[in-house]
Amino acid sequence: MSRPNLYRLNSKEVARATEEWLTQRGVSKEQIGQLVMLLQKDYFPELTLEECVVNVEAVLSKREVQNAVLTGIQLDILAEEGKLLPPLQDMIKYDEGLYGCDEVLALSIVNVYGSIGFTNFGYIDKFKPGVLKKLNDKSDGNIHTFLDDIVGAIAAAASSRIAHRKQAEREAVAEGLEQAGEAGE
């Protein structure tokens, strides 16, 4: 028996929409990758931009991340169109200092790869390098109150992913050397 009104989520559609909306709002994966590079290059000098972008893509493949991206961008767009109810409309439009829900939504992304993401997120939120500077430029009429935190959070989460993976790689190498040493004894 078919139930035509039953809501069915199409995961591919959510992923596609996320990618499309990030592009439409002027953010590329390479730009987020550059933020990752900035956060991690001191720890892993051999890190390439390509590797950073691969990790950004891995973060963006997660549904909880896609949900946050779509929700945040939607609120930014509604604020640009003046469609939110007062006083929320002005709080988001003027990126009011005590609002804070933009950061809280972004934290749902940072959480995906554990607690070291928090440090990276705090750092990037404070200095707003690269594409974050552009998103924070309020002179062009665009509102990115949510998106700037979301992009910073994606970069922070991708950085955590790299840190965890590199640590695992180092441990595997160390273990291999240890075993080789034992075999040679």
Ligand SMILES: [Mg+2]
């Ligand atoms: Mg913000």
